[in-house]
Structures are given as C-alpha cells and as structure tokens.
Amino acid sequence: MERTNLTQPAVRESYREPSFTSFRLSVLIPVYNERHVVEASVRRVLALEHELISELQVIVVDDQSTDGTWSILQRLAAEDHRIELLRNERNLGKGAALRKAIEHASGDISIVHDADLEYDPDDIPSLLIPFAKEGADAVYGSRYLSAPYRRALMHRHTTINKILTFVSNWLTDLNLTDLNTCYKTVKTDLLKSIPLRSDDFRVDVELTFKLAKRRARLFEAPVRYLPRTRQEGKKIGARDGILSLSCMVHFWLVDDLYPEDDYGSRILSALKHARRLNFWIAKTLRPFIGDRVLEMEAGTGTLTNQFIARDVYVACESNSNHVRYLESYSFGKPYLHVLKVNPSDPDHFDGLENRFDTALLINVLDRVPDDSVTLRNAWSALEDGGRALIMVPQGPRLYGSVDESLERNRRYTRDELIRSMKAAGFRVEHVADFNRASLPAWWLNSRFARRQSVSRFQLKMLDLFIPLLSRIDGIWPWHGLSLVAVGVKDS
Numbered sequence: 076m077e078r079t080n081l082t083q084p085a086v087r088e089s090y091r092e093p094s095f096t097s098f099r100l101s102v103l104i105p106v107y108n109e110r111h112v113v114e115a116s117v118r119r120v121l122a123l124e125h126e127l128i129s130e131l132q133v134i135v136v137d138d139q140s141t142d143g144t145w146s147i148l149q150r151l152a153a154e155d156h157r158i159e160l161l162r163n164e165r166n167l168g169k170g171a172a173l174r175k176a177i178e179h180a181s182g183d184i185s186i187v188h189d190a191d192l193e194y195d196p197d198d199i200p201s202l203l204i205p206f207a208k209e210g211a212d213a214v215y216g217s218r219y220l221s222a223p224y225r226r227a228l229m230h231r232h233t234t235i236n237k238i239l240t241f242v243s244n245w246l247t248d249l250n251l252t253d254l255n256t257c258y259k260t261v262k263t264d265l266l267k268s269i270p271l272r273s274d275d276f277r278v279d280v281e282l283t284f285k286l287a288k289r290r291a292r293l294f295e296a297p298v299r300y301l302p303r304t305r306q307e308g309k310k311i312g313a314r315d316g317i318l319s320l321s322c323m324v325h326f327w328l329v330d331d332l333y334p335e336d337d338y339g340s341r342i343l344s345a346l347k348h349a350r351r352l353n354f355w356i357a358k359t360l361r362p363f364i365g366d367r368v369l370e371m372e373a374g375t376g377t378l379t380n381q382f383i384a385r386d387v388y389v390a391c392e393s394n395s396n397h398v399r400y401l402e403s404y405s406f407g408k409p410y411l412h413v414l415k416v417n418p419s420d421p422d423h424f425d426g427l428e429n430r431f432d433t434a435l436l437i438n439v440l441d442r443v444p445d446d447s448v449t450l451r452n453a454w455s456a457l458e459d460g461g462r463a464l465i466m467v468p469q470g471p472r473l474y475g476s477v478d479e480s481l482e483r484n485r486r487y488t489r490d491e492l493i494r495s496m497k498a499a500g501f502r503v504e505h506v507a508d509f510n511r512a513s514l515p516a517w518w519l520n521s522r523f524a525r526r527q528s529v530s531r532f533q534l535k536m537l538d539l540f541i542p543l544l545s546r547i548d549g550i551w552p553w554h555g556l557s558l559v560a561v562g563v564k565d566s
Contacts, residue, residue: 101133102120102196105173107144134161135176136175137161138171169275184261194301198216198297198299215251247288251293277322284326356466356509366385368431375400379401382435383411391414421448433462434461440487447498450499467487468557502565504563510556511548511554513537514553
C-alpha cells in the first residue's frame with residue numbers, strides 16, 4: 076500500500092487539498108400536489124449545465140399526490156432518462172420522501188430541491204464551489220446572505236425563520252443564517268450515513284443538528300428566493316414552527332448520529348460526551364505520549380483531540396463513517412493525518428514501518444479477531460524505543476450485553492494482556508488498573524439488566540463525579556473496569 080510522506084499535509088484519501096474539478100450531482104425532489112408548477116420546476120433542473128457538474132441524476136419522489144401530479148411526472152420520466160421516478164405507497168411527508176430519494180442517490184453530491192419554484196436551480200452551481208475549493212461536507216443556500224441584490228421577503232415569515240435559526244444556532248453552536256432553506260447540499264456518502272427519522276418538514280432541523288454533531292464542514296452561499304403564499308399552495312404554517320422547536324430540543328438531547336453497524340458507533344458517539352472521563356483517560360496516558368503518534372481505531376476523535384498538536388499525528392480508522400468524521404476534523408491541522416486502515420491487516424501498515432515513537436491502541440485489541448496480529452502491526456510501526464499505549468477491558472466474568480453491542484470478542488486478565496504483549500515483541504514497562512468506580516454500574520447494565528448500551532443519563536452522572544472518583548479510584552477493593560499497559564519496542 077503506497078504511502079505519502081507523513082510530514083507533509085497531503086495524505087492518502089484525504090480531502091485536505093480538494094482536487095475535484097467536477098461532480099456527479101444527485102438532485103432530490105420530494106413532490107406532493109404540485110401539478111401546476113412541477114413540470115416547469117423539473118425542466119429547470121434538467122436544463123442545468125455547468126463545468127462543476129459532470130453528470131446529473133434527478134430523483135423525484137411523489138408522496139401520493141392526488142391532483143394529477145403523478146401523470147405529469149410519468150410523462151417527464153419517459154422523456155428523459157436522467158429522471159428516476161419513485162412513489163410512496165401513501166402520503167408520509169417530506170422527510171419520508173427524502174429518505175427514499177437518498178437510498179437511490181448515486182452522485183458525489185446530493186441537493187434537495189422543492190418542486191414549487193420558490194428556488195432557482197441556476198443557483199445550484201454556486202453551492203458546489205465550496206466543495207471544489209474548500210473540501211466542504213455540506214453547503215446551505217441562504218436566502219439572507221449578502222448578495223448583489225435580493226428580493227424583499229415577507230416580514231413575519233422571515234422573522235419566525237430567524238428566531239428558529241437563532242435557537243438552532245444556540246443549541247448547535249453553528250452560526251447559520253437560514254436553518255429552513257430548502258437548498259441543503261451534502262456529500263452523498265455522508266448523507267447516506269446519517270439516519271434520518273423525521274417524516275415531515277422537521278427533517279430540515281434533524282439534518283442540521285446531526286451534521287453539527289458529526290462535525291461536518293458546513294458552508295453557506297447566497298441563493299435567490301421567490302416566496303409563495305398559502306393561497307398559491309405553500310404548505311408550511313405556524314404549527315410547523317412549534318414542531319421545529321420541539322424537534323431541536325429532541326435532537327439536542329438525543330445522539331442518533333449513526334446507523335446500526337459492526338463498530339458500536341452509537342455507543343462510541345455517546346462516550347464522546349463523557350468529557351471528564353475522556354480527560355481522565357488522556358491524563359493517564361499523556362506522560363507516555365511522544366511527538367510522532369499513530370492512533371489505531373481512532374473512532375470519532377474522542378482522544379485524538381486530547382493529544383494534538385504533535386509533530387505528526389496519524390489517526391487510523393477502519394469504519395468509513397468515522398474516517399469521514401476525522402477527515403472533517405483534520406482541516407486546518409497540518410500535523411493531523413487520517414488513514415483508512417484495518418488494524419488486523421499487515422498490508423495496511425506497509426510504508427508505516429519505524430515511523431512513530433508512540434502507538435495508541437485504546438479499546439482496540441478486544442475487538443479484533445487476532446490481537447497478536449494487531450500488536451505486531453503496532454510493533455512494526457514503532458521505532459526502536461517507541462512505546463505502545465494499550466487500554467483493554469478487564470475481567471472475563473464481566474463480559475455481557477454491552478460488550479456484545481460494542482462487538483467485543485473478549486475481556487482480558489492482567490496475565491493475558493502481558494503474555495500477548497510479550498509474544499508480539501514488547502517489553503512490558505507498566506500495567507495498571509483503571510476506573511474501578513464504574514465496575515458495579517457496568518455489571519448492573521451488562522450482566523444483570525442485559526442492556527445494549529449505557530444510557531446518556533448514566534454517562535452524565537458518571538462524568539459529573541469523575542473529578543472525585545479519579546482521585547479515590549485506588550481505594551475500591553476490586554479490579555478496574557479496564558487495564559492500561561505500556562509496552563516498549565527494544566532493538
């Protein structure tokens with residue numbers, strides 16, 4: 076596997092230096108009872124031509140229209156092969172229609188376009204520029220950004236939208252100018268990796284909150300807007316504003332950022348919010364961290380952001396969702412590189428031999444098929460005298476439902492961990508118990524209650540008392556929930 080010079084900003088499979096000159100674009104169009112305008116709207120999309128658009132896919136989802144819209148769409152789809160026409164079995168709402176469209180999207184970038192002619196497709200190319208020049212993950216078309224000119228919009232509607240945008244910005248810590256814009260443009264692979272639950276217009280709020288929590292690089296660009304009145308067919312009302320506020324509170328409290336997968340993404344996402352617990356882990360490991368660090372299975376960067384900046388820091392991940400997350404986080408950090416690496420595949424470490432003084436394997440060995448292979452891969456990446464910092468779950472008798480959800484294969488005893496490290500060629504310098512205080516709660520969740528995850532409330536309570544618990548961790552008369560070990564690569 077070819078590797079670039081890790082002292083340089085460019086890294087394999089990185090978006091740090093965007094090289095795209097054009098994109099395959101998927102336009103997602105949810106439609107419901109728009110027979111008077113839908114043909115003109117779709118034809119305007121089909122007329123799009125721009126150097127940034129190499130291929131156009133138009134996915135139209137009819138949400139069981141009853142006014143003749145469906146027959147018009149059938150005729151259009153028969154005339155142009157670029158149109159992929161789908162239909163919901165019953166009227167479900169904008170969010171449900173978008174979910175169906177997203178499943179069929181095949182472009183590099185997807186954009187949501189309403190069929191009501193309020194937005195002008197001629198503005199779409201300007202939304203693609205941040206993807207080409209800035210490596211954007213998402214671009215919103217704002218009706219309120221500065222432009223050479225803009226139409227004076229309806230004051231009450233604008234004021235309500237700005238209030239909703241303000242509340243959203245406060246909860247997400249973004250500074251958007253237009254939360255409820257239709258023109259939301261997102262990299263398709265990122266969009267497909269976000270589970271969207273809302274069936275109606277609340278999908279706009281849900282997507283924004285999940286992009287913010289996934290650390291997406293989100294940009295805005297000005298667009299034109301031709302508002303309709305309710306008499307002309309506008310479907311948004313005051314009730315939708317109230318529903319949007321309740322949706323903001325829900326997705327501010329709930330972390331539903333990843334689909335079910337084989338990597339425990341949901342639990343790892345929740346652990347990211349246990350800030351004090353992560354500080355404690357970092358404080359325990361920091362004395363052993365060098366200047367050239369290889370972190371294996373970095374997840375969502377929970378520990379990465381504790382240890383940077385370094386001369387060179389390479390965050391490796393095997394989960395494509397996490398790679399995307401880390402890629403976005405790495406922008407503006409020339410020392411931080413992201414590689415998609417399987418920790419169990421020796422071929423993935425070709426070109427990384429003897430480059431690092433520190434290898435981090437935090438809750439990695441318990442999730443790989445053969446820990447000896449992973450340890451040897453870490454050993455090969457270290458220079459002579461380099462250290463492997465290892466954290467594993469302790470106590471085979473504690474293995475339960477939460478471990479299964481995390482796809483863990485094992486929990487270790489101290490002797491087992493030491494034997495594995497020595498067999499890989501490491502001299503064991505240090506082994507210590509970690510986090511004795513959490514062991515009873517883990518047993519209750521995983522062995523007694525057989526829960527699939529640790530609740531957000533429990534994590535918050537644990538995190539609240541970490542400053543005290545970390546100081547008295549040594550007094551408890553049982554083993555720690557985890558083991559922390561340091562192995563040295565001797566020549």
